[in-house]
Amino acid sequence: MIIRAFFLSQVKAELSKALDVIHQRQQQLLKEPNKEFGFYCVVIDEALAITAGLPKRDRDDYLSQLDSLALLGRSCGVVLAVTGQALSASGNAVAISTQARDQLGLKILLVGNANVTAQDCRFLFANLVDPNSVVITRDNFSKGLGLVYREADGRVMPLLAPYIENLEG
């Protein structure tokens, strides 16, 4: 899939806007260290589709914006959310850089109805020694099964994602 030029420039503009928010908030935090901000969340859906087919210079440009957002945003309520078929960080298909990926405080791998394999874990859960020994609980619904990692407790555990009857409501 080749991403379209106008879309990419829009995405980059939104990312710089988010970076501006970070800088403003950092200034404010100097004056009021305890200030609480509302969350400003940038969601990148299907991240691989954005970088696919981009000239290297444009891709690096975009990825470094994500890096800044991931590294600086954490202290002032700016949240980066990335989803994709594979959150790879090297080779031809790059969804996100390794540095930015390491900043993800909540990592989720969904595996459909199959078991978790080492192949599935290679991007988000590369440190996991033995993915085969994870017992994924099943119920009568086969979607939203997988693994979740939370920075707060540093633990990986089986996940059953919430079931929502009506997505439009």
Add this chain to the structure above:
Amino acid sequence: MFDSITSKGTSLTNADLEDFSESVLNSALKVEESSITHAFSVKFDLKSGTFDFIPQLPVSFSIDGNLAQKIQQIMAGALYPVLTLLPMNGPVFTRENSSRLSSMRGLRFYFKLGIAKRLFYHKLSDIKAVKKGNSWHIPLMAGYDYVLNTSSAPHFGIEGKSGAGKTVLELSLIQGIWSIPNSHLVICDPKLDLHLYQFANSHERVNYLTPAVNDNPSVFFVAG
């Protein structure tokens, strides 16, 4: 977390689980083709969610990552569905409460009580972040939240093949963040997902970006 553990109405105790685990490991754990019967003990701590494998040295095997992995494999299945054994990143050694050189060390394993339980919602808008102290909690599973606070906003990443439920999970987290007062969302969606589009259209404070139909492919893109 999850459920409380009970067997026929009475709670399981540390001792129950220790007996059970020792007998399971006695039968199943084989190192270099020989079983290692009674060369170890198991100590459970339900309160802190850990159990230790304590070898009684000297033993005919090395106490290392390999051994920990074998124990993990055996116990993950054996303890289901009473406990969820958490996957490990490597062996964890602990110092045991023993003054004898032969049993001073143990391999530690971590677990949660019960098994993961899915949350059910009638409508997407039923998902709401809850404020606890300085943090906002967005529920992911029964007893397991995605925790956000303004001093450290953890970014999140979701990976999965199509059909695995990525979009629904993404929507529930987005809805959770959106439900926090004064939050603002920017959604960059290169594939024009119907549900994300609808979400953006029916909510304020959401910026939605998607490629336009007559936009030129990026081959001719000039960085700007």
